[in-house]
Amino acid sequence: MRYLPHSAHERAEMLGVIGAADIEALFSAVPKSALKSFRLDLPDHSPEFMVEAHMRALANKNQAGGDGPFFVGAGAYRHHVPATVDHLIQRSEWLTAYTPYQPEISQGTLQMLFEFQTQVAKITGMDVANASLYDGSTGTAEAVLMARRLTRRSKIVLSGGLHPHYRDVVKAYLKDDADLVCLSPSPEGQGDILEHIDGNTAAIVIQTPDFYGHLRDLKGAAEAAHAQGALLIVVVTEVVSLGLLEAPGALGADIVVAEGQSIGNALNFGGPYLGLMATRKEFIRQMPGRVCGETVDADGNRGFVLTLSTREQHIRREKATSNICTNSGLCALAFSIHMGLLGEAGFVRLARLNHANAIRLADALDGVPGVTLLNQTFFNEMTIRVTQPAAGLVERLARRGILAGVPASRLLPEDPEVNNLLILAATELTTEADIAALCTALTEELA
Amino acid sequence: MSMNNQGRPTGIGTAGTGASGSALLPDEPLLFEIGDTEHSGVDLPEVTLTNDRLGGFGRNTRLDLAGLTEPEAMRHYVRLSRLNHSIDSGMYPLGSCTMKHNPRLNEKMARLPGFADIHPLQPVSTVQGALELMNQLSYWLMTLTNTAAVALSPKAGAHGELLGMMAIKAAQEAKGETHRRIVLVPESAHGTNPATAAFLGYSVKPIPARDDGTVDVQAVKDALSPDVAAIMLTNPNTCGLFEPQVIEIAQAVHDAGAFFYCDGANFNAIMGVVWPGDLGIDAMHINLHKTFSTPHGGGGPGAGPVVLSEALAPFAPVPFVRKGQDGLELVEHVEGEALGRVTAFHGQMGMYVRALTYMLSHGADGLAQAAEDAVLNANYVKARLEHAFSVPFPDYPTMHEALFDDSFLKGTDVSTLDFAKALIDEGFHPMTMYFPLVVHGAMLIEPTESESKQTLDRFCDVMAELATDAKSGNSARFTSAPMKAPRRRLDETRAARQPILKWERPADVPQAAE
Numbered sequence: 001m002r003y004l005p006h007s008a009h010e011r012a013e014m015l016g017v018i019g020a021a022d023i024e025a026l027f028s029a030v031p032k033s034a035l036k037s038f039r040l041d042l043p044d045h046s047p048e049f050m051v052e053a054h055m056r057a058l059a060n061k062n063q064a065g066g067d068g069p070f071f072v073g074a075g076a077y078r079h080h081v082p083a084t085v086d087h088l089i090q091r092s093e094w095l096t097a098y099t100p101y102q103p104e105i106s107q108g109t110l111q112m113l114f115e116f117q118t119q120v121a122k123i124t125g126m127d128v129a130n131a132s133l134y135d136g137s138t139g140t141a142e143a144v145l146m147a148r149r150l151t152r153r154s155k156i157v158l159s160g161g162l163h164p165h166y167r168d169v170v171k172a173y174l175k176d177d178a179d180l181v182c183l184s185p186s187p188e189g190q191g192d193i194l195e196h197i198d199g200n201t202a203a204i205v206i207q208t209p210d211f212y213g214h215l216r217d218l219k220g221a222a223e224a225a226h227a228q229g230a231l232l233i234v235v236v237t238e239v240v241s242l243g244l245l246e247a248p249g250a251l252g253a254d255i256v257v258a259e260g261q262s263i264g265n266a267l268n269f270g271g272p273y274l275g276l277m278a279t280r281k282e283f284i285r286q287m288p289g290r291v292c293g294e295t296v297d298a299d300g301n302r303g304f305v306l307t308l309s310t311r312e313q314h315i316r317r318e319k320a321t322s323n324i325c326t327n328s329g330l331c332a333l334a335f336s337i338h339m340g341l342l343g344e345a346g347f348v349r350l351a352r353l354n355h356a357n358a359i360r361l362a363d364a365l366d367g368v369p370g371v372t373l374l375n376q377t378f379f380n381e382m383t384i385r386v387t388q389p390a391a392g393l394v395e396r397l398a399r400r401g402i403l404a405g406v407p408a409s410r411l412l413p414e415d416p417e418v419n420n421l422l423i424l425a426a427t428e429l430t431t432e433a434d435i436a437a438l439c440t441a442l443t444e445e446l447a
Numbered sequence: 448m449s450m451n452n453q454g455r456p457t458g459i460g461t462a463g464t465g466a467s468g469s470a471l472l473p474d475e476p477l478l479f480e481i482g483d484t485e486h487s488g489v490d491l492p493e494v495t496l497t498n499d500r501l502g503g504f505g506r507n508t509r510l511d512l513a514g515l516t517e518p519e520a521m522r523h524y525v526r527l528s529r530l531n532h533s534i535d536s537g538m539y540p541l542g543s544c545t546m547k548h549n550p551r552l553n554e555k556m557a558r559l560p561g562f563a564d565i566h567p568l569q570p571v572s573t574v575q576g577a578l579e580l581m582n583q584l585s586y587w588l589m590t591l592t593n594t595a596a597v598a599l600s601p602k603a604g605a606h607g608e609l610l611g612m613m614a615i616k617a618a619q620e621a622k623g624e625t626h627r628r629i630v631l632v633p634e635s636a637h638g639t640n641p642a643t644a645a646f647l648g649y650s651v652k653p654i655p656a657r658d659d660g661t662v663d664v665q666a667v668k669d670a671l672s673p674d675v676a677a678i679m680l681t682n683p684n685t686c687g688l689f690e691p692q693v694i695e696i697a698q699a700v701h702d703a704g705a706f707f708y709c710d711g712a713n714f715n716a717i718m719g720v721v722w723p724g725d726l727g728i729d730a731m732h733i734n735l736h737k738t739f740s741t742p743h744g745g746g747g748p749g750a751g752p753v754v755l756s757e758a759l760a761p762f763a764p765v766p767f768v769r770k771g772q773d774g775l776e777l778v779e780h781v782e783g784e785a786l787g788r789v790t791a792f793h794g795q796m797g798m799y800v801r802a803l804t805y806m807l808s809h810g811a812d813g814l815a816q817a818a819e820d821a822v823l824n825a826n827y828v829k830a831r832l833e834h835a836f837s838v839p840f841p842d843y844p845t846m847h848e849a850l851f852d853d854s855f856l857k858g859t860d861v862s863t864l865d866f867a868k869a870l871i872d873e874g875f876h877p878m879t880m881y882f883p884l885v886v887h888g889a890m891l892i893e894p895t896e897s898e899s900k901q902t903l904d905r906f907c908d909v910m911a912e913l914a915t916d917a918k919s920g921n922s923a924r925f926t927s928a929p930m931k932a933p934r935r936r937l938d939e940t941r942a943a944r945q946p947i948l949k950w951e952r953p954a955d956v957p958q959a960a961e
Contacts, residue, residue: 001813003548004820005899014823014900018830023819026826026844027720029689034725042590045810048552055804058583059561061576063569072566075791082489084517086558089744092535093528096549099746100531101541102877103939104868104932107530109745115478118949122511128948131746134602137791145646165791172613172764172787208504215504246506259791268557269577270567270792271602272748284946290746295942298927298935301474307942313605313642314882318651323642326603326736330744337524340478341488343514349491355501356494377502398570406568413780428491 001045065267068401069434071361073381073425074211074411075136075163075237076270077262079350080429085264085337089330099290099329103305104297109329110304113292116336123239123339123347124256125247126278130289131306132332133275133324136259137166140205140235141173142288142322143255143277147203147231149286149321154179155201159193160186161210163237164411170205185412187383187421188374189214194224201230203254208234209241212374212408212423213381222252231255239263239276240427241379243351255279263342264334274331285311288322350428354380357426364435365424370446374421381425383408387446390422400441472933475526479950482513488520511952530933531745532876538902542848542879542891543637543685545715545737550808553740553801562800567792571777577796578768578775584803585768588733588752591814593724596760598767599752600794604712607732607751608643608679610764613786614730614755615677615706616647617762621784627676627705633662635686635883640679640710649676656885660686660840660850664695671703681710682726683717685883686840687825687848687891697727706730706759714738715895716822716847719815729756735795739802750798762786766793820896821847824903828892831907835914839886847895853888861917863888865925872931873909 006014011023020026027035046054065078072078089095093108100106100113113131120129133139144156156174158167160183167182174180181196189212193204204225208216222232234248236258248256260274261267279287285308293307313320342350358380365384366373372385386393390407397404405424412418426435499505515523532539539546557563565574585597598614601607612630619627630644633654641651652670657663667678678700682690690696697707709723709731715738717723723731735741736749743749755763764786766779777793809817822845829838829849837854853863867877867890879891894903917925929935 001809001816003550003809004813004816004896006820006823010900011820011823014827018823018826020826020844023823026819026822026846027689029691029843029846030717030721031691031694034694034721036720037725038593038722040590040719040811040815042587042811043807045813046807048808051552051804051807052556054807055556055580055800056559056561058576058580059556059559061579062561062565063573064560064564065566065569066560066564070566072569074568076567078564078566082517084488084520088521088524088528090554091525091528093531093533094524095554095742095744096534096546097531097745098539098541098544098546098743098876102532102867102871103937104929104934105530105532105871105876106745107933108527109531111475111477111527111530112524112745114948114950118479119512121949125508134606134748135791138602138606138789163791165788168788169790172789175613175616175786215502217504242506243510244501244506245504247508247510250508266558266563266797267566268563269565269574269796271790271795272750272797273792284948291946291948293942294947295938297937301934303934303937305937305939305942307939307946307948310943313638315638316642317638318641318645320638320642320645323605323609323639323646324603325605325639326734326743326747326749328748329746330742331748333745336478337520339512340482340515340523341517341520342512343482343487344484344510344512346487346489346491346514347510347512349487349493350489352494352496353491355499356496359496359498359500362500375500377504378500395570395572398573403566403569403573410568410779 069437070403071405071424071438072403074406074423075259076267077238077425077427078267078429079262079427081264081266081338082341084341085334088337089334094333100306103303107303110292112333112336114294114304116332117292119336119339120276120278123242124278125249126256127281128284129276129278130287130291132328133277133289134328135273135275136237136257137169139257139275139277140166141170143233143257144170144203146255146286146288147233150283151202151231153200153202157181157193157196157201157204158183159206160184161212161214161216162205162207162235163211166235185415185418187212187408187418191216194221197224197228197230199228201228203231203233205233205235207237209238209379209381212383213378214375215377218248218251218253233257238380240351240354243347244355245379260335264338265331272328272331274328274335284308286321289324289327353428357430361424361426361435364439368439368442371442380427381423383421383423386420386422389419393445396445397441402438402441404438472529473526475523477950478523479513481519481523482515484511486514486516488515488517537874537876538898538906539876540878540892540894541876542893543712545893545895547740547895548897549740549742550805553804556804557797557800562796575774578777580803581768581799582775584799587806588754591718592731592754593722594754595757596755596763597752598755598763600764600790601732601751601753602790602795603747603749604732604734604751605639605643606789607753608639609646610789611708611730611732611753612643612647614759614762615708617784617786618759619676626674629675631667631670631675631678633680635684635885636679636681637685637710637712644679659842660688661690662696664692664699667696668699671699671705675703675705677706677708679708679710681713683713683846686850687845688840688843689846693726712737713847716818718818719811720818729759735798735802740805741798741801748795748798750795764789817896824894824896824898825849827903828894828907832910835911848891848893850886851890852886855914856917859917860922861925863890865928866913866917868928869913869925871929875906875909
């Protein structure tokens with residue numbers, strides 16, 4: 001077997017050193033009834049080319065994003081990742097390193113995390129960021145729990161514009177919690193969250209651009225929340241938007257959670273992704289997840305370590321701020337390299353290009369009979385109402401080779417009012433030809 | 448650090464004093480010290496927005512993000528990478544972490560456009576291959592554990608624990624047993640176990656370890672009550688020992704109406720050799736980034752699918768794959784008592800691809816051989832070192848890890864930490880230290896099946912020589928170590944007391960003009 005270094009001779013020699021008659025002797029603590037009591041109904045080992053053929057056959061049954069016009073978003077976005085990013089993250093020293101618990105021989109990972117935290121703090125406009133969480137959805141649940149610890153209050157209000165999967169994850173984390181208020185979906189961008197803030201409110205959670213693509217007023221929300229002593233948690237599922245939109249931190253956000261996939265990371269059918277979390281300096285001791293900090297070594301040279309670990313499970317056990325351990329290190333690296341390549345100039349250009357393509361898409365859709373655009377504002381994503389259920393329409397367009405977006409009903413099956421709503425995204429990869437093909441097909445299907 | 452004429456620190460060959468930097472391992476300035484806001488390594492068309500739709504929410508504050516051109520970025524990240532130890536460059540014997548070889552076929556397969564470039568919400572009819580892959584991975588995991596169901600979506604081990612305990616909570620609430628508020632956790636457990644239980648509002652009751660490092664069935668029976676929801680037990684445990692009374696413990700837990708959550712972090716020791724389902728487990732997460740070789744990536748991403756018993760299967764979260772009329776279906780919503788959704792989308796597809804590739808490469812025979820070799824390697828290390836070191840639990844053969852305590856260092860000025868740091872100077876990554884907590888000054892060594900006899904011999908020679916030197920009183924070699932690493936010991940107290948968590952622009956380095 002190509003991955004196992006021992007020859008039969010070496011195994012025998014090692015058993016001799018151990019003083020064991022055979023390998024079974026090493027498993028003597030296992031109850032007899034449970035040791036090799038079965039024959040696995042699984043194939044035996046396989047050469048590399050045969051495994052590759054098997055996997056390629058599976059991959060070929062999927063329609064890849066690059067196969068045709070593509071407008072799918074709703075929390076995961078198809079962007080271009082520079083070749084340099086994927087080359088670098090496959091270097092052995094990045095790919096096959098563990099969590100940097102031995103800082104003297106992990107300065108690469110640690111300095112990268114310090115740079116990553118700086119980048120996240122800058123784009124969100126916050127004081128500090130952690131070294132990543134699993135993804136935006138679990139990050140939102142963590143932020144909600146953090147807000148409860150910070151305020152010692154319990155009521156949480158989720159905006160109707162929050163991604164329904166994010167809402168569902170928060171609901172699962174706070175199972176059957178009477179103090180969790182989930183507002184109804186708001187596809188028109190209507191917002192009534194401010195009415196729900198009271199003296200027991202720990203935090204309100206607002207996504208912008210929201211699930212339907214509308215841009216939400218954070219400043220007003222922050223003022224209303226703070227007036228009652230509540231926190232504002234801002235969720236961003238399309239992190240490229242921060243190149244063009246005002247930083248949540250500049251508008252009064254207390255905790256910002258974002259899905260970082262758009263920068264550096266492929267779609268991957270939903271994972272692995274990258275949870276970003278940033279907050280105010282005074283809140284760091286309640287922040288979940290790993291944090292990297294600057295220090296010096298015994299010779300006085302600058303170096304980096306994981307720090308503030310008294311918040312974490314391996315030190316604090318049941319008193320930790322979270323149970324999180326492994327996070328999204330390599331995705332954070334991909335993000336940081338891509339962001340380092342973009343720089344401010346590139347990041348802003350990328351955001352502008354996304355917005356410009358979205359404007360083209362919106363204007364084109366507006367001209368299709370049977371289509372009503374719901375958005376007054378958007379960044380790179382928008383919602384349209386069509387004259388028939390969107391799910392069937394999307395299915396028929398897929399058969400024509402066009403991945404036309406996400407029917408809102410896929411995420412909100414309990415809400416018949418969203419049946420005819422379709423959410424579409426444009427990115428820098430969207431071409432004039434893609435938009436023309438979509439509009440032609442839509443015109444025909446809706447006729 | 449010297450500055451160039453633009454006021455920024457320069458790179459290669461300008462390192463400071465002492466051990467910092469060398470010809471081939473230069474110190475590397477921060478991205479923000481070499482890049483600026485004007486440079487970019489990505490060419491994009493410049494567009495002018497005349498009639499934006501931002502509704503007045505456009506950015507007024509500066510981003511102040513440093514950029515690098517492609518050649519600069521390549522050097523920055525290549526140089527940084529060389530400051531890391533990695534499996535590919537040397538043995539990484541971290542106990543409890545299963546740092547095995549990461550096959551590159553896995554990486555190649557995960558990057559096929561049919562896996563990497565598919566969106567989680569594109570029509571299910573266009574991702575039938577992805578669903579088939581999830582089905583195949585599920586089949587392998589259920590077959591290797593002899594369990595009834597598997598929930599693939601958890602993002603890592605601790606997330607899997609959370610899901611498993613949520614399923615237990617949902618199952619008990621469905622029976623009206625909301626009074627079950629206690630979770631039993633042995634003292635030897637990973638920190639994630641008590642943290643997970645507390646996360647869900649349970650109170651944690653520790654179970655002491657026996658003198659032989661295992662959990663006493665009687666101690667579990669004494670701790671059980673009608674208020675106990677579950678036990679969270681790691682098997683093989685964190686001392687590297689198989690819990691000999693695990694079946695009796697499971698029986699006692701079930702008799703009390705509670706569930707058995709098994710922390711599967713150490714599944715590598717028994718895959719293909721022992722069926723966890725036969726031991727009476729109700730839920731167990733499997734770290735695909737340990738047992739099934741998906742790379743650790745400097746701290747993730749991981750994946751922590753959870754296998755479930757018949758009793759817990761109805762409470763599995765969404766999504767899951769099932770056969771439908773027109774091929775495979777993805778069930779994304781269920782009504783009723785199930786626990787709901789623990790993450791957006793469908794979990795760590797990129798890790799599923801790598802893990803299945805690994806499984807198909809090994810096959811049933813190769814996986815069992817890998818487990819046996821992992822156990823063989825740990826026992827070999829233990830046998831070669833037990834005379835020079837101190838073995839806290841000599842009675843049982845170890846499984847995939849060799850555990851030593853620090854009593855062999857008694858009378859020296861050398862601590863476990865010092866000893867571990869000296870190992871760095873010899874080219875090895877240290878073992879896990881001070882864990883499990885039930886052993887004083889613990890050194891937990893997990894070689895994994897990936898290490899050759901030659902490497903193990905070299906490691907054992909170095910370990911034995913270090914032990915001899917420590918006992919002979921040469922403590923300076925240890926207390927000053929490491930000397931040959933890119934950095935000497937770092938001041939962690941200072942980092943925590945005066946946290947500097949991001950780069951701040953020095954007052955005399957202006958931002959680029961608008």
